[in-house]
Each structure stands twice: as C-alpha cells, then as structure tokens.
Amino acid sequence: MAQEMRLSEEEAGLTEFVIKEGHGVKGLSEMGLNHLPKRYVQPQSERSSSMQVLQDLSIPIIDMSKWDDPTVVKAICDAAEKWGFFQIINHGVPLETLENVKEATLAFFGLPPEEKRKYFKENSPSNHVRLSTSFIPEAENAMEWKDYLSLFYVSDDEALAIWPPACRDQLLDYMRKCEVVIKPLVQVLMKGLNIDVIDEKKWSLLTGSLRINLNYYPKCPKPELTVGVGRHSDVSTFTILLQDDIGGLYVRAPDGQSWVHVPPINGALVINMGDALQILSNGKYKSIEHRVIANATADRISIPLFINPKPSEVIGPLTEVLDNAGEKPKYKNVLYSDYTLHFYRKAHDGKDTLELAKI
Ligand SMILES: CC(C)(COP(=O)(O)OP(=O)(O)OC[C@H]1O[C@@H](n2cnc3c(N)ncnc32)[C@H](O)[C@@H]1OP(=O)(O)O)[C@@H](O)C(=O)NCCC(=O)NCCSC(=O)/C=C/c1ccc(O)cc1
Ligand SMILES: O=C(O)CCC(=O)C(=O)O
Ligand SMILES: [Fe+2]
Numbered sequence: 001m002a003q004e005m006r007l008s009e010e011e012a013g014l015t016e017f018v019i020k021e022g023h024g025v026k027g028l029s030e031m032g033l034n035h036l037p038k039r040y041v042q043p044q045s046e047r048s049s050s051m052q053v054l055q056d057l058s059i060p061i062i063d064m065s066k067w068d069d070p071t072v073v074k075a076i077c078d079a080a081e082k083w084g085f086f087q088i089i090n091h092g093v094p095l096e097t098l099e100n101v102k103e104a105t106l107a108f109f110g111l112p113p114e115e116k117r118k119y120f121k122e123n124s125p126s127n128h129v130r131l132s133t134s135f136i137p138e139a140e141n142a143m144e145w146k147d148y149l150s151l152f153y154v155s156d157d158e159a160l161a162i163w164p165p166a167c168r169d170q171l172l173d174y175m176r177k178c179e180v181v182i183k184p185l186v187q188v189l190m191k192g193l194n195i196d197v198i199d200e201k202k203w204s205l206l207t208g209s210l211r212i213n214l215n216y217y218p219k220c221p222k223p224e225l226t227v228g229v230g231r232h233s234d235v236s237t238f239t240i241l242l243q244d245d246i247g248g249l250y251v252r253a254p255d256g257q258s259w260v261h262v263p264p265i266n267g268a269l270v271i272n273m274g275d276a277l278q279i280l281s282n283g284k285y286k287s288i289e290h291r292v293i294a295n296a297t298a299d300r301i302s303i304p305l306f307i308n309p310k311p312s313e314v315i316g317p318l319t320e321v322l323d324n325a326g327e328k329p330k331y332k333n334v335l336y337s338d339y340t341l342h343f344y345r346k347a348h349d350g351k352d353t354l355e356l357a358k359i
Contacts, residue, residue: 024131042226052257060086061265063089064088067184077192080273081285082254084251084272085271085290104167108167128158139347144348146215153175171212190202205313228295230348231291233275233353234304240304243270246300247261248294250292280321282325289350311336
C-alpha cells in the first residue's frame, strides 16, 4: 500500500519534475529509479519483445566518393526505392565535424536544468527553438524515453541570436558542411526520376527549410517496457542522421513486417527518405518506418538533420514524374505546413500521417 501510494505521488510529480522543472527523462534516469513510471509503459505491441528482427539483412552502405558514377547513382536510387534507408561513407563531411556535433549535443544536455528550462516552449524566445521530452506529451497515451532539442533554421544571424550557445556554433558548422551531401543526393534522387535540371524553384521545393534535432536517450530502468522513439516515418524530404556508437535504431524491412538494425559505423551518416519525397515522387521513393529501442546500460544520442520543403510550399506528385511515367497521382496537393502540423498533433503512429495526402 505504502509502495503504491509512493508510486501515485510519483506519477503526480512526474510532469512537474520532467516537464516543468526541466529535468527531462535525463533527470529521471539520473535519479537511479529501479522501476519505470506508468506514463512510459508502452502497449505490448510497441515493445521490443514484439519485434521480429532479421539478423542477416542490412540497409545498403554506399561509398559516396564517386557520387556521380552511374553505379553509385543506381545504388542510391535503388536503396531509396527498396529500403528508403541507407548509410553513406566517404561523404566529405569531416570526421572532426561529426565529433564536434556529438560533443556539442552532450554539452547541451549536460547544462543544469535551470539553463535548459529557458528553451522550453513556454519560455523560449522563439518557436524556432524548442526543448521537449518524449514526442508530444500532450497527445500521447504512453511517453517515449527521450529528450530532444529541435531547432528550425532561418538564417545564421537568427541562429547565432537564439540557438543555445552550448551547441549553436558546432551545429551551424555541421549544417554548412552537410551541403556536400545534400546537393549530390538531391541531384541523384532527381536523376532517378528522370529530372536532370533542378531549377531554383525545385531546389526550394525540395530543400527550402532545415530543422535539426538533438536527441538524448538516457539509460532506462526497464527498457523492455518502453521505447526511445516510437514507430514513425519522417515528414522531411530526406533526413541525414548522425548516431553515436551505442545502436538501437531499427527500420522496417522491405517485407513490411520485420525490422532491421542500423549498426553504428564510425564516420558514416544514415540517410532516410521522408514523407514529402514519397509524395513528390508519387510513391517511387519510400519513407520508411523506423523506431529506437530504449536501453539499460548506456546513454545514447543522435542528431537528425531534416531537409524539408518550405512550410509555405504546396507539395504533390511532381508533374515531370507523372508525365515521364504516365502515372496517375497517388497523392493530393497539400500545404507542407498543414502536413507537418498534422504530424505534430498526434503521437507517433507509423506511417499514418501520409493518409492525409492519399487520394
Ligand atoms: C517553425 C515553423 C516554421 C512554423 O512556425 P509557425 O507557423 O510560427 O507555427 P508554430 O511554430 O506555432 O507551429 C505550429 C504547430 O506546429 C507544431 N510544432 C512546430 N514545431 C514543432 C516541434 N519542433 N516540435 C513539436 N511540435 C512542433 C506545434 O504543434 C505547433 O503548434 P503549437 O504547439 O500549438 O504552437 C515550423 O514549425 C514549421 O512549420 N515547420 C515545417 C517544417 C518542419 O519543421 N518540418 C518538419 C520536418 S521535421 C521531422 O521530420 C521531424 C521528425 C521527427 C521525428 C521524430 C520525433 O520524435 C521528432 C521529430
Ligand atoms: O535516434 C535515432 O537513431 C533516430 C531518431 C529519429 O528517428 C528522429 O528523430 O526522427
Ligand atoms: Fe525519424
């Protein structure tokens, strides 16, 4: 009884501690709890014990050093169609830059709670900077064991003024250096759709806005009962993900049922297609469901850079794709900010956001 009482008091104080006081799940983890608060208990179907993992399959690893070589172009387009996910090596972003971003992420989450609280939605000077926990606590029945800082990029000047000083310089440097990955990838992916010339308008449609998230998954007392990130696809055009060496990211296998682990490779970047590109390519490129498991032994970080249409763009199947392939559109035209708003209004739910755009 006393134990139960303590637990329910704890549940009541949880929101206060995690959300209002700025401790996040990192704070919970550091308290050394030996049980998982109820709010984090996921339904059986979402737990790792319900995942069928294929051990001998893996997403392609592609050497980008000769990215305009026809065999590399084909490897990228095939991976984007079949897997929606691949890792790239020899991509041109210096190893040191990647290390700096990971260090900056740890530096940010290592700040005292009263510092971090400044970046909560209620206190943040701008909706372009937001520190949160789980995904959307207001909309979730069960929370995810993750804290994250989300930064919307408008300009260097704005970022220097409002992004947290603990990480802003390293993130800006990383984003600038990622251009050597973004440009070739867009060119190659468009080539796969028989689009050889990408004018200003199309660049803006495909890559007009950037968002970078810093994800922190602290050690979890009962990882088998919860998730790091629930099943979802990204709403981006595509995402460049930097992960540390802990592991735990799984992607849906081409069979649509099983899961495949994405093993950390030092110096590699993980690329995944997002919903916007699935829509623009009329379904040729697939945004693939992925998820992150929680773990008991190590803190994990990851840094996704989301390359997106501008929120004010209308996205729909590209006319070239429909004309070249003589296809009927599978998706409606939607305002991208309406699409992302729909994503941000509900808990992670696999690929359900796409239903909004389906014809
Ligand atoms: C800052 C923008 C440019 C909009 O500004 P705004 O028009 O002034 O609108 P708001 O900032 O008021 O945002 C509208 C609503 O969007 C939601 N939202 C706005 N950013 C956020 C935010 N980072 N967090 C969670 N709600 C938000 C949020 O619901 C918010 O409503 P509210 O909470 O009532 O103020 C921006 O939010 C926007 O429209 N972005 C579109 C581009 C964009 O960010 N695309 C998303 C690509 S990111 C992606 O694929 C993410 C994947 C992801 C996968 C797994 C995760 O666990 C987390 C993320
Ligand atoms: O942490 C990871 O490896 C993936 C995170 C993710 O899917 C996301 O933030 O959208
Ligand atoms: Fe994701």
